[in-house]
Amino acid sequence: MIVSDMKDTGHEKKTNGEQQRQQATFAAGCFWCVEAVFERLKGVLSVTSGYANGHDPDPDYKKVCTGETGHAEVVRIEFDPEMITYGELLDVFWRAHDPTTLNRQGADTGTQYRSGIYWHDEEQRGLAEKSKASAADLWDDPIVTEIEPLTSFHPAEDYHQDFFRNNPSNPFCRATIPPKLRKLGLE
Numbered sequence: 001m002i003v004s005d006m007k008d009t010g011h012e013k014k015t016n017g018e019q020q021r022q023q024a025t026f027a028a029g030c031f032w033c034v035e036a037v038f039e040r041l042k043g044v045l046s047v048t049s050g051y052a053n054g055h056d057p058d059p060d061y062k063k064v065c066t067g068e069t070g071h072a073e074v075v076r077i078e079f080d081p082e083m084i085t086y087g088e089l090l091d092v093f094w095r096a097h098d099p100t101t102l103n104r105q106g107a108d109t110g111t112q113y114r115s116g117i118y119w120h121d122e123e124q125r126g127l128a129e130k131s132k133a134s135a136a137d138l139w140d141d142p143i144v145t146e147i148e149p150l151t152s153f154h155p156a157e158d159y160h161q162d163f164f165r166n167n168p169s170n171p172f173c174r175a176t177i178p179p180k181l182r183k184l185g186l187e
Contacts, residue, residue: 021045022081024089024124025052025150027072027116028097029105034075036164036177037096040186043083048076049156049163052118059154067111074118076153086124090131093117095184100141106176115143118150125149 028034031049039047051059054071064071077089097105099115117132119125128147136143155161164173181187 020081021078022086023120024077024079024086025074025118025120025153026077026089026093027052027074027114027118028093028099029073029113029115030108030172030176031073031075031156031160032163032173033105033177033180034073034096035162036173037092037180037184037186038075038077038089039162039165040181041079041084041089041092043080044077044089045080046078048078049160050074050076051112051154051156052076053116053148053151061157061160064112065110071112071154072114072116072118073112073156074116074153076155086127087131090117090128092184094131094135094138096180098139099135099143099145100139102144115145117145117147118153119147120150 026034035047035049038044051064051069051071052074054064054069056063056069056071059069059071063069064073079089097115101115103109103111103114105113117128119128125147132143132145132147163170164177167173178187
């Protein structure tokens with residue numbers, strides 16, 4: 001039986017020895033690339049590509065790509081905090097993309113490709129802010145990553161889920177994801 005601390009906080013306590021689960025939500029460019037990174041980490045239980053923090057109540061890929069919905073492409077990560085901590089996820093987040101480019105990752109441009117950490121509770125907020133200050137040493141340019149509360153999350157269409165795993169020969173994925181995985185030691 002799952003007992004939630006609070007609705008949508010991203011923290012759940014399990015009884016009867018079941019594993020604990022928490023959630024993290026990150027925007028770091030194209031969700032195909034971000035999903036491929038985080039799903040390889042031990043302790044990550046699931047990764048869902050989606051759209052966060054926009055004003056359209058029913059976003060879809062076509063609408064989000066216009067830049068008019070206000071959503072970011074994100075991944076919602078469910079993880080076991082006894083196997084991987086939120087801080088460790090943040091460390092991977094900072095190394096998995098360029099947080100110094102505003103509304104852009106590589107060739108992908110638009111507000112939906114912004115860098116963001118969308119926290120689920122005050123503890124995550126504090127850890128995110130501390131990690132941003134520490135990550136500044138990794139980059140020559142100022143970090144533009146937004147740190148905001150998660151106000152909405154909408155799963156992306158089914159064809160976006162597990163995209164790299166399901167489409168390993170996709171030219172964009174082949175050119176972008178393997179180098180990122182090698183850089184992070186995840187391949």
